[in-house]
Amino acid sequence: MVTASISLRGVGRTFGATRALAGVDLDLKPGVTGLLGPNGAGKTTLLRLLATALPPTQGRVSVLGLDPEVPAERTNIRRQLGYQPQEVGFPRGFTAFAFVDYIALLKEWTEPAARHAEVRRVLDLVGLSDLGAKRIRAMSGGQRRRVALAQALLGSPAVLILDEPTTGVDPEQRVTLRTVLAELARTSIVVLSTHQTEDVAALCERVIVLERGRVRYDGPVTELTGQAAGRVWLADEPDPAAKVSWRTGTGRYRNVGARMRDDVEHVEPSLEDAYLLLRGGSPEHEVAS
Amino acid sequence: MTGWHLDDDTLRSYVERTDSLAEGTSVEQHLLSCEPCRGRVNAAASVIELSVIDLAAVWDRTRDTLEVPRPSVFERLLRVAGLPAHEARLVAVASAFRGVWLVGVAAILAFAALAAAVGHARGLWPFLAVAPIMPCLVVASSYDPWLDSALEPEIVTPYPALRLILLRTIAVLALALPAVLLFGLVVPGETAFAWLLPAVGFVAVVLAASTWVSPLRAAIAVSSIWVGVVWLLAARSGSPDAVLQARTQAGFLALAAASFVIFLLRRRWLCQLRPWR
């Protein structure tokens, strides 16, 4: 069996005068890859490209060995692809079951009994099996995200692209999500974008950091975290020598600095520390304590 | 009565139906207010294999009745027309088939037809302005991303976008054209059918244009141009003979054919997100 893979070579995408992506080279294999980056970095554009919703303006994309520029191959890719967009405007009057059933129809589940069973299976995966008959318009934001996720999970696709799947989802559901994705990622390529470094740390083996349309980092999560080793320390006051510092829940200050220091109280670095270091302590990053 | 419960023999004879009416009535009255005894009756019934009803199967059917979406009238019509069940559902789900939309279209047409019937020669112009653009507006709304708000997940499915759009177009025309024809019967003279070829032409133009821009924008643009042209013609001449001429009608036919060819040539752009989104 051939291992699933996605590759991008010199990929760029321009919208009129704006260059959303440039010079992207990537190779993706089965497993969970996290996509981090500030707003406007190009995460959504990259995900749309991977999901064959947009063609690149430069470079080449290859998904599962197929070329999305060729219509027949694009259709074949889409048979094995699930995509959860950042926002889904659900049509009025649809229940969760009806909507996922509709997408299942588009995914060529023509036989009703099998289709209904599959719809129930994915609704169950996202914890909505009891709310299939509820109108989506009457649901909370987190529940709607889960409906959007459910339709992406139809058919246990070989490629799963998720745009901010954890936004608005409560902590218990996040744990369930992690389990579901980990299971799928044994044989499938899962790419998810998020603002939460904890999600990447908990779920992803690999992380890609995007900034202004370019790849700043691409590698194992542990390696990125390791870049902050020896550069994180606690103090009672914010340290002026640090690149970033913030108040933690214990009342002390966590400092992340560019240079290693010996005379301070070091702590184990987290992915967030490494990410902040990489980004150069950019002030637009919002930190939760 | 909270302390008192049915004894096992009474319960058994109730479930096995070996009791009398009076005893049964007594049991039934008790069950109405005693949850534990109801539970015992439930349990006893499954143990005693006495013409037991498959409650699990009934549950499955009940749940299906409530969860699985019911086909709409339009969907059933499509099935009768020969479309396979799953395709009928796909076509019917488009926004344009919401009742409100169709009512609105019918209202506009009725108004225009009335104007034509009442206003004689001058009254024909409103009808001629409105009738040809109705079909293309309804077609556009059946797959425009602004109205069909689930577009992004739909786009990356393997279902051929071309087939979906064509099916929806045909379904819409099957609804819209007879409606317009019906209203056209109220309109005196040959103008009643002069709008047909322009209507087909505009639908084709919208289909072709949707490979560049959003269908609804294309339809609104086409409609605005047409209404403008009709207004100019109406202001300059009294009767709509210009439109009725074979040359003009043939022109619309040519427009339809050319647009449709362009649409087919550029169909790969149908199934991708546009930059304007």
Place this chain on the structure above:
Amino acid sequence: MDSRPGDETLLLAVAERDMGAFHTLYERHAGWLAIRLARRCNDRDLVADAIQDTFVAVWQRPQGFRGDGDIAAWLWGIAIRRLVSRLRTRSSVAAVFENARAAPAAEDQVLLSVEYGDIGQALARLSPEMRAVIQAVVLDGLSAREAAQLLHVPVSSVKTRLYRAKAHLRAALAEGPS
């Protein structure tokens, strides 16, 4: 403390379209409702359909229960009427179940006479047709028309039998224990 939600709580959840709560309600009530229905109609499929109709009706209008009385009584009211509806559309006769024994067993007579006086005995002396009418109209609360549909007899027969049954019962009760 009983941590299981009460029926009323379940109904509220059903109003919010919670299929899980609805399933629990089904598991609590479908069994005894089916048994009670089966004592009025021995066509299994009809009873199954009536149960389905009942719960669909509950889902569609959970607010129909106004909090007065037992939910079980409310459910039974829906169930028996759904059974009657189903019978209306059936061309063949669905035989009404006849209780095997007309009279209570000796050992139960004491209990029954405490609860109902001599009604048990009086009922036992009625013909099966009259008993069926009493059960349908007096005990199940059906209208004469509904009872006619349930028993598959003309409405006039229902009224006649009811009249005679009541007359018999009055006479029997006036007589005192035999």
